Amino acid sequence: MSLITCIIAIIITSLALRNTNFKIKYKLYWAGLIAFLLAVLFELISLIIFPVKFLDEISSRDQTTWSFGWAYIVGWIGAVAEFAAGLFLLLDKGAEEIIYRERVLHDENGIEASDDV
Template sequence: MASPTTTIETVTITRPLKVIAFICGIIVIILMIMGLVSTDWLMAAGWRQGLFMHCIEEGAPQPLPFNMVNPAGCYPSRDAAYIHAAAALCIITLLTNVVATILTGLGLRSKDHHTKYKYYRFGVIVMGLALVCITIALIIYPVCFALELNFGNRTIWEFGWAYGVGWGAAIFLFGGVMLLMCDKESEEIYYKERKIVHDNDSRA
């Protein structure tokens, strides 16, 4: 004689917003590495300046910026406080964003909705810290450079692609933070239960 049985199926829901936030974190890692290794933050005729090095091109017009007397080549960054501060903040941005991206990835992998929510909560805090750091770095760099512009010995200065990459990283960080903060209430619902009635045949 057939008897009904109830099967409870658990379905895990992955929020697409969190996946996009994870992708944003990966993009920021790539952008920050590009910005840190580049010397194209600030440029003028025959001069390129990054966070860790500055380069003098062959045949650069004299006098060189900031009263430099070095021949053509690349050298460690000038001993300017704002350059060191911006470099330190960018490194902190990279490291904190790596942590935030890992936390977001762990949240995506977790099957327990309480653990998942904790990963996202800590991830948005750490990613928010990264956003604050890169924003401060991008502000103090041009502001402090303007204070020493009289020593630049150039009439035209421009910010290079690496500085723009920094703003790109800030935009993706902002997007990641917003995506991790969105949909908090429904984020608590990760499991749907369905009751399926089977007619079991007791015959062999």
């Protein structure tokens, strides 16, 4: 579920980047942010429930040595990466606005000349 939600978030964010209407763009940014955070929630639930159920199963078999392996670490790295993607999306939502300023210059005779910046 986390993977599907993350892919949906990527598609929504890509649509937001291509859109030129600012109202729709911000709504899509928020939808992408919520989808990323929902994907993190799904992944955190699975990363917390897995060890609890695993320890219940191990304790019933009376085994003393166990380990989680590299896939569990990759799951935590994926959760952190999804959270960072949502955080960066939140921080960068207004970065595409272009500021247009007009600077007015005066020459020696007092005549105004505009210089676009």
